[in-house]
Amino acid sequence: xxxxxxxxxxxxxxxxxxxxxxxxxxxxxxxxxxxxxxxxxxxxxxxxxxxxxxxxxxxxxxxxxxxxxxxxxxxxxxxxxxxxxxxxxxxxxxxxxxxxxxxxxxxxxxxxxxxxxxxxxxxxxxxxxxxxxxxxxxxxxxxxxxxxxxxxxxxxxxxxxxxxxxxxxxxxxxxxxxxxxxxxxxxxxxxxxxxxxxxxxxxxxxxxxxxxxxxxxxxxxxxxxxxxxxxxxxxxxxxxxxxxxxxxxxxxxxxxxxxxxxx
Numbered sequence: 001x002x003x004x005x006x007x008x009x010x011x012x013x014x015x016x017x018x019x020x021x022x023x024x025x026x027x028x029x030x031x032x033x034x035x036x037x038x039x040x041x042x043x044x045x046x047x048x049x050x051x052x053x054x055x056x057x058x059x060x061x062x063x064x065x066x067x068x069x070x071x072x073x074x075x076x077x078x079x080x081x082x083x084x085x086x087x088x089x090x091x092x093x094x095x096x097x098x099x100x101x102x103x104x105x106x107x108x109x110x111x112x113x114x115x116x117x118x119x120x121x122x123x124x125x126x127x128x129x130x131x132x133x134x135x136x137x138x139x140x141x142x143x144x145x146x147x148x149x150x151x152x153x154x155x156x157x158x159x160x161x162x163x164x165x166x167x168x169x170x171x172x173x174x175x176x177x178x179x180x181x182x183x184x185x186x187x188x189x190x191x192x193x194x195x196x197x198x199x200x201x202x203x204x205x206x207x208x209x210x211x212x213x214x215x216x217x218x219x220x221x222x223x224x225x226x227x228x229x230x231x232x233x234x235x236x237x238x239x240x241x242x243x244x245x246x247x248x249x250x251x252x253x254x255x256x257x258x259x260x261x262x263x
């Protein structure tokens with residue numbers, strides 16, 4: 001049971017945490033803008049102007065991994081201005097589906113943690129202002145160009161009337177389902193017949209194979225840790241070991257006691 005005094009402390013801590021968070025966001029934005037205009041542009045944490053080639057991260061997010069321009073769209077931050085307008089419900093639904101498909105088919109493109117909307121924070125919206133889709137990213141094949149957008153673009157369109165570039169929206173309208181073979185073919189077509197291996201490496205199929213290989217290796221190593229019972233041959237796992245003295249163990253299957261050191 002939470003007493004009135006404890007509840008008061010919790011409320012105060014919550015308010016202080018919210019204020020501290022807003023201060024940290026403010027500082028982060030400032031530091032990010034300094035990087036964004038400095039020599040270490042690739043380290044920028046915030047605003048990326050639309051249709052800018054930018055190294056936000058390694059792997060698929062690195063323009064040098066592509067044969068055509070990799071252009072960023074929808075990476076908005078307060079107080080930077082952006083174009084406003086109307087996006088059709090059809091395109092918005094398509095973007096929603098693409099974000100969901102990317103999260104499923106290419107989980108390696110998703111970042112850990114969510115971004116908070118600096119525009120909502122600046123306008124005084126209470127709470128953390130978290131954009132739930134912001135950890136997901138989508139790669140959209142265009143005409144001799146590939147666009148990369150954050151899932152947060154959905155929030156910016158719906159809440160702040162953000163209007164992405166026309167070429168990007170045209171590419172979205174033509175983009176096949178991200179979890180399809182047609183999508184990979186469209187990427188190869190946009191990128192002169194070549195799909196970067198770094199993009200394939202973050203696909204669900206590749207990650208599942210990698211995990212399976214790791215689990216297989218772990219199982220093999222676990223087997224090497226087993227102790228065979230000299231009487232019944234049972235492979236005693238480390239978790240099954242019953243030590244009856246400093247040098248003897250007991251087989252959990254047949255009860256035979258023996259010295260493992262002499263095996």
